[in-house]
Amino acid sequence: MYRSQKLSLRYFTAAIVLFGVMILFGLLSALYYLYPSMLFNVFNFSTSKILHIDTLVIWLLMAFMGAVYWYLPKELGHEVVGMRLAEITFWVFCAVVAVVALVFVFVQYGSANEFTLWFINQGRKYVEAPRWATIGVVAVMLVFAYNVIGTAVKARRMTGIMWVLVLDLIPLLIVYLDAFPAPTNMSVDLYWWWWLVHMWVESTWEVLIGCVMALVLMDVMGTSRRIVEAWLYIEVMLVLGAGILGLGHHYFWIGTPRYWLGIGGFFSALEPLPLLGMVIHSIYDAGMHRMKTANRPAFYWITAEAFGNFIGAGVWGFMMTLPQINLFSHGTQWTVSHGHFAFYGAYVCGVLAVFYVAKQKTAGTEFLDGRAWKWSFGLFNFGMIGMVMGLLIAGMAQAFYGRAIGGSTLMAFTQASENPWFIAGMYARMGFGVIFALGYVVLVYDLLTAPRRVPAPQTPMEPA
């Protein structure tokens, strides 16, 4: 095992721990909707939700970095350069996250001054972490970029997948710089804030997960590099071709010019295409190899990723991406339904596949299967689908009663929130959220226990 792969395992562990923290705060946030007087004036919904979504961003970033540290030496046949620095950076990263979390929990918010922005809370969704911590994360990512690029230079070798990955790191880092400014003008603030949020989840991360998926497919199915690379380029072309101007679906109502309604609606409506492409790709590959795989959990999770990405991001996103619908669905639990489904389908499923690839390697088995992973796979998917269905119904009630009929005033908001469909949706989210959390418990159990020796399937794997 390469030294950087040991670091990967550390990143994966940290990611899984934070995944657990995230689920806990997700459950707590959902509980406020049912018991609004809970912890009132003591620990606010806002703080709980910040911890939920900020840990989301961080644990996925950690998992992505772990995945890259895992595959980089394998792809280039060369140990990653600057490993000492990378190992130190890991602990710095963990320390930054811990300090920020403690400040959020115990301080929560500050007064209206720059000190608060630097040391307590920036109050911008997903990037609430104070500026000092943001600088810390940028430093971590710079070291990471140095590791990746330095290794490529040293190895004097680059594969197509690695090229895509390296080039993708540049915009990923650049838009993160958006986490610093605090313009007075809300329109300008949101304009650039969406460059960060949309360009991450619908462009750069999507490309990153495309690379990871390509690597996993070669690993667990032995798909040929040529096919995987051709698909990857097609995906990149379509993801960026539609996703860059698809950014416009966030520019309908923030003060921006009217032409964004047409441009944003049109290009974002094309965004599901590459995601459909990935589904076809995975079915094609699975068919080509007659579903033969050396790692069943990883194969199932990567397949779930393809479908989840298409349905959660593509279909759920498409539902509300046309301005005529978005005028009413905008900023309701409908958005939350899509947010959960998309993040889960596109990224959580993908990194879970990588965790199982790593598990197979550390366990040293030729063939990975078992029983526990099936339970966690089932509970996760069942829980998530139940949650997003509940949220969709709640969101539609809000769009209809709160926005279209009620006109979005406080009174309309209140009435929509007291609508039986809305309340049913909130209970469904809570119940299915608990099922989702059980899936997590089984996942951790499964990853921690050594695999039973399962006989490999009759037909041997063809070499990669």
Added chain:
Amino acid sequence: MKVEGATTHEGRAGLDMTDPRFWRAGAISTTLVMLVVLAFLSVDSMRVISVGGAHVPRYDVVNRHIGYQYDWSRREDVPVIGAPEPLFGRTLTEAQATALVREGKLVIQSRACMDCHTFFGNGAYYGPDLTKSWLDPAWPQIWMPMTGKPTREEAMVAFLMNPDQYPTWTRAMPNLHLTEREARATVAYLKWMSAVDTNGFPANFGKTQTQQ
């Protein structure tokens, strides 16, 4: 340009569609074209949304009356900036208004209002959207009587300083310990924001007389 591979289909017109290089060229050129277009659109958008641009008023708009009315030619609701109506009865210079609204933004960020509320529909969904909060009928109908304040802005200050004392329903807003100065700045921010032209979002605001 045929490279050996598992399954090759011959592409049309001499192009080998299974050759990764074909798609690589496509990916690079598409991305560059889209980025250039986005750059131009962003420059133009900044012109429209910077303060004093076509859609975003200067901060001293807080000295004026602000309405939100259906425009038949645009077929949507648009903000209407009307006669003088100074905030807290005091007309501010542009510099004073700018400083006040700036402070309001700092209040909004420091308390993370956006992690409960939405602004222009962006943020979190625990509390109501604040885009047109300044114009919300709840101020005259509920909170002015409840706080005993004679004007909308004073009722807003009273509410923002002690929201836990003036709940309208079970899901109340917690006390975030705004000082009076901070609460006034926040009200100025909300008033300015309600004058931004948002292409008709939210639709039908305050048109329906709903009752509890």
